Amino acid sequence: MKKQILDLRITRAEEVGAQCVLLKAKPVEGRLPVCCPGQFAQLRVDAPDVFLRRPISIHDVEGDEISFLVQMVGEGTQWLGALQAGDTLNAVLPLGHGFTVQTGNEVALLVGGGVGVAPLLYLGKQLKANGIRPVYLLGARTKELLLRLDAFREVGEVFVTTEDGSMGEKGFVTQHSVLGCNENGEMETLPARVMVYTCGPKPMMNAVARLARERNLPCEVSLENRMACGVGACLCCVEETADGHNRCVCTEGPVFDASELKI
Amino acid sequence: MADLKTNIGGLELRNPVMTASGTFGYGLEFEDFVDLSRLGGIVVKGTTLNPREGNPYPRMAETAGGMLNCVGLQNKGVDYFCEQIYPRVKDMDTNVVVNVSGSSVEDYAECARRIGELENIPAIELNISCPNVRQGGMAFGVTAAGAASVVKAVRQAYPKTLIVKLSPNVTDVTEIARAVEAEGADAVSLINTLMGMAIDAERRRKVLSIGTGGLSGPAVKPVALRMVYQVARAVKIPVVGLGGIMTATDAVEFLLAGASAVEIGTANFIDPSVTVKVVEGIEAYLDRHGFRSVKDIIGILD
Ligand SMILES: Cc1cc2nc3c(=O)[nH]c(=O)nc-3n(C[C@H](O)[C@H](O)[C@H](O)COP(=O)(O)OP(=O)(O)OC[C@H]3O[C@@H](n4cnc5c(N)ncnc54)[C@H](O)[C@@H]3O)c2cc1C
Ligand SMILES: Cc1cc2nc3c(=O)[nH]c(=O)nc-3n(C[C@H](O)[C@H](O)[C@H](O)COP(=O)(O)O)c2cc1C
Ligand code: FES
Numbered sequence: 001m002k003k004q005i006l007d008l009r010i011t012r013a014e015e016v017g018a019q020c021v022l023l024k025a026k027p028v029e030g031r032l033p034v035c036c037p038g039q040f041a042q043l044r045v046d047a048p049d050v051f052l053r054r055p056i057s058i059h060d061v062e063g064d065e066i067s068f069l070v071q072m073v074g075e076g077t078q079w080l081g082a083l084q085a086g087d088t089l090n091a092v093l094p095l096g097h098g099f100t101v102q103t104g105n106e107v108a109l110l111v112g113g114g115v116g117v118a119p120l121l122y123l124g125k126q127l128k129a130n131g132i133r134p135v136y137l138l139g140a141r142t143k144e145l146l147l148r149l150d151a152f153r154e155v156g157e158v159f160v161t162t163e164d165g166s167m168g169e170k171g172f173v174t175q176h177s178v179l180g181c182n183e184n185g186e187m188e189t190l191p192a193r194v195m196v197y198t199c200g201p202k203p204m205m206n207a208v209a210r211l212a213r214e215r216n217l218p219c220e221v222s223l224e225n226r227m228a229c230g231v232g233a234c235l236c237c238v239e240e241t242a243d244g245h246n247r248c249v250c251t252e253g254p255v256f257d258a259s260e261l262k263i
Numbered sequence: 264m265a266d267l268k269t270n271i272g273g274l275e276l277r278n279p280v281m282t283a284s285g286t287f288g289y290g291l292e293f294e295d296f297v298d299l300s301r302l303g304g305i306v307v308k309g310t311t312l313n314p315r316e317g318n319p320y321p322r323m324a325e326t327a328g329g330m331l332n333c334v335g336l337q338n339k340g341v342d343y344f345c346e347q348i349y350p351r352v353k354d355m356d357t358n359v360v361v362n363v364s365g366s367s368v369e370d371y372a373e374c375a376r377r378i379g380e381l382e383n384i385p386a387i388e389l390n391i392s393c394p395n396v397r398q399g400g401m402a403f404g405v406t407a408a409g410a411a412s413v414v415k416a417v418r419q420a421y422p423k424t425l426i427v428k429l430s431p432n433v434t435d436v437t438e439i440a441r442a443v444e445a446e447g448a449d450a451v452s453l454i455n456t457l458m459g460m461a462i463d464a465e466r467r468r469k470v471l472s473i474g475t476g477g478l479s480g481p482a483v484k485p486v487a488l489r490m491v492y493q494v495a496r497a498v499k500i501p502v503v504g505l506g507g508i509m510t511a512t513d514a515v516e517f518l519l520a521g522a523s524a525v526e527i528g529t530a531n532f533i534d535p536s537v538t539v540k541v542v543e544g545i546e547a548y549l550d551r552h553g554f555r556s557v558k559d560i561i562g563i564l565d
Contacts, residue, residue: 003295005536011280044533051480052532053324092535228323228330233288235334236323246316246337251292 001094003231004033008089010212011065018144020115021081022059024067025089032064033124037123038222038255041068041231042098044090047079054080055227055250057119057199058094066093069147071115095230096254099220101126103195110156111137111173111208114201115148119222123197124155129136135159135190139173142166187215196258198222209258219258225249265549266556269523271501272385272449274424276303276358276524279557280514280542282530283505284309284362284388284428285334286479290355292337296535301542303524304358305313306388307348310378311363312370314340319472324461329480329507330529331459333471336364346482351411353383359367360386360426366396368403368416368525376420386424389417391443392432392455392477404430404455407442414446426503429453429494437491437497444498452526453494454487480529481507487524488520495521495562509537511544518545521562 008025016022026032028078035058042053054076060067063125072081083089099119110120117138124134134156140146143166152158159178160168169176178189186192198208199222212219228236241247241260267278281304287293290305299305317337324331339347344361352359361378365371371389378387391404391413403409404462414427427443429436431454440451456477461470487506504522508514509530517525530537545557554560 005534043533049327050325051328052330073559087339226321226323228332228529229286229292229535231288231292233292233533234323234332234532235285235317235337236319238320238337240319240321246320253525 001034001036003092003095004032005090005092006032007169008066008091010083010085010087010089012084012085016069017147019073020069020071020147021066022069022148023080023083023089026064028088032061032066035061035066035093035094036098037101037126038119039094039096040230041066041091042095042125042227043068043080045076045079047075047213050076050079053092055079055095055224055230057222058122059118060122060125069115069118086235092230096250097252098220099123099197099255101130103132103218105132105193105195107133107135107191107194109135109137109190109194109196111139111196111198111200111204113139113173113204114145115147116204116222116224117152119199120157120197121148121151124152125159128155133179135194137161137173137176137178139200142184145207160248169194172207173204174211179211185215193217196220206263209261209263212258213263220255221261222255223249225254265554267546269557269561271386271426271503271524272424274358278303278542279518279522279524279545280538281306281358281360281503281524281526282531282538283526284390286528286531289352290359291351292355293531293535297539300356301539302357304360304528305355306360306362307352308338309336309362309364309390310338310341310344310374311336311365312341312374314338314343321470321472322476324364324470324476326459326461326478326480327482329478329482330460331471331476331478332456333473333476335473341374345377345381349381349384355382358385359383360388361417362388362390362428363417365413366393368412371413372416372420375417379421379423384423386426387421388426389413390426390428390455392428392430402430402432404439405433406496407438408554410439411442411446412446414443418447424449426450426452428455430455431486431490431506432458437493440494440498444500448500450501450503450523451494451498452505454483454490454506457483457486479507481509483507484513488516491517491522492520492564508541509533511541511548514541514545515548515560518557518560519562519564523561
């Protein structure tokens with residue numbers, strides 16, 4: 001898959017929840033390259049105090065339209081959040097190694113927390129297109145921080161937890177009853193073999209990966225290490241993996257098999 | 264159209280634009296963005312005799328007009344380079360220069376000797392900013408004696424073009440430049456990163472895993488220009504200028520200051536195709552000002 005430096009034109013910019021924005025964009029010229037779920041783009045930010053590009057997951061692709069779901073946490077993401085329809089945005093994409101879509105399982109469990117739900121929409125769509133039923137388990141601190149539930153519901157069944165109980169079940173994603181087991185340790189709602197995918201805050205991903213390991217389920221985790229180049233040139237983004245080596249997150253990841261990580 | 268050819272010692276470049284070590288991988292990472300045959304050369308990732316894991320994450324902090332890094336020379340060692348990387352880069356239609364690092368004089372010399380056996384690697388760039396394990400981790404390149412000792416050993420082991428990359432973290436960079444020239448360096452390149460630090464006030468913590476890191480990007484350009492200007496006047500061997508080059512105008516400034524070629528580092532992260540734009544921009548500058556050759560502007564400040 002050839003990586004490109006592409007000028008995009010924003011087709012739609014929409015506030016989502018209190019701190020997020022959904023950006024849809026199309027190439028100013030030419031076509032959008034083929035992107036896989038779990039891959040990301042390095043977005044150029046034209047704000048005075050921002051020097052480096054910002055890595056943002058590919059949230060969705062529909063024809064030549066790509067979307068990003070951005071949480072405004074600092075200068076760079078605030079600049080992205082202020083973009084309006086008609087503005088241009090320079091992107092380097094598609095980058096990184098994404099999720100495994102063909103798994104041989106009938107059902108996939110997609111567990112997301114906070115803005116970590118971003119890559120799971122496109123993933124769910126691709127799974128569905130491959131005959132795999134996506135089931136979402138999405139968590140947030142409170143109702144207002146749950147993002148794009150309607151969009152996820154169009155793709156698959158959605159279960160929700162909030163830490164304050166303002167929506168769905170109260171608690172953390174790993175405590176949701178959909179993961180509940182009978183006396184034989186088999187999950188009651190989900191089939192015995194599901195592939196688990198997770199993206200979100202590190203403690204949540206660790207908890208999900210541990211649960212998957214206890215139940216012997218394959219699990220893929222998407223990391224968000226800080227990046228400079230995004231193309232494997234600088235080795236700033238490394239994660240120390242279970243084998244004790246520093247692996248490059250922007251090329252070997254951001255998606256890793258949970259068994260490779262120190263969890 | 265102006266002639267862009269330039270020389271670094273015995274090494275002829277089709278134009279003065281090269282890439283800086285540690286910012287362009289092995290060139291392979293940029294093949295989707297840049298036609299490498301349009302570059303004067305590429306300087307690949309720092310290579311050491313033995314594999315190195317580098318420093319723990321986090322290794323990067325963004326700063327005003329630049330960034331700090333403490334990657335710590337993570338690389339798979341010279342054997343891996345010779346066996347796995349060399350076959351993939353040896354037929355690139357550009358000069359592939361290997362950046363050689365080490366933690367002892369013997370390691371540098373042996374690493375250089377091994378690279379010297381590779382037919383299609385015409386030059387090495389010696390990174391003397393590395394800590395010397397036998398001197399309590401003090402960098403070789405911060406004293407004239409330390410720099411001279413590495414260059415002397417490497418010169419005996421390496422017959423092709425030897426570029427020595429100078430550290431800016433010194434009192435008088437011209438003294439170091441003269442010392443490496445005296446030991447037989449064919450050229451010097453400068454600057455390596457400036458030692459810096461970042462602190463997270465909210466969390467009251469150091470941002471980088473080892474506390475300090477090397478500053479690069481436009482923030483360092485004025486310092487780099489000054490040092491290139493001084494060194495170009497202090498030595499007879501060619502100077503390769505780098506530090507904060509983002510545009511063709513920046514590159515021209517280094518040439519005017521006395522550099523025979525330039526390297527582009529951190530700018531590749533912002534625009535992965537910047538190198539080719541700089542080549543085109545230098546050519547346009549020469550044409551616009553009526554210079555026939557890039558050599559006509561090297562070091563022409565009064
Ligand atoms: C592969 C990948 C995919 C991502 N996908 C998305 C996405 O789809 N949507 C989204 O909103 N965000 C995503 N992120 C995170 C996003 O890149 C950062 O939030 C953004 O770079 C912050 O930039 P800023 O200028 O707004 O904030 P800054 O001013 O740079 O930082 C604000 C605060 O966040 C901290 N911070 C910034 N980046 C990181 C990081 N990577 N890890 C830990 N702390 C950090 C800083 O220390 C600071 O405290 C992704 C990151 C990666 C690596
Ligand atoms: C992430 C990163 C890694 C680097 N690694 C090396 C290295 O291995 N060897 C070396 O000599 N210089 C290394 N450098 C320094 C650059 O080659 C260059 O000297 C410096 O960044 C200044 O140029 P710039 O401002 O154009 O980036 C590195 C710089 C960065 C940003
Ligand atoms: S961000 Fe540069 S190697 Fe991953």
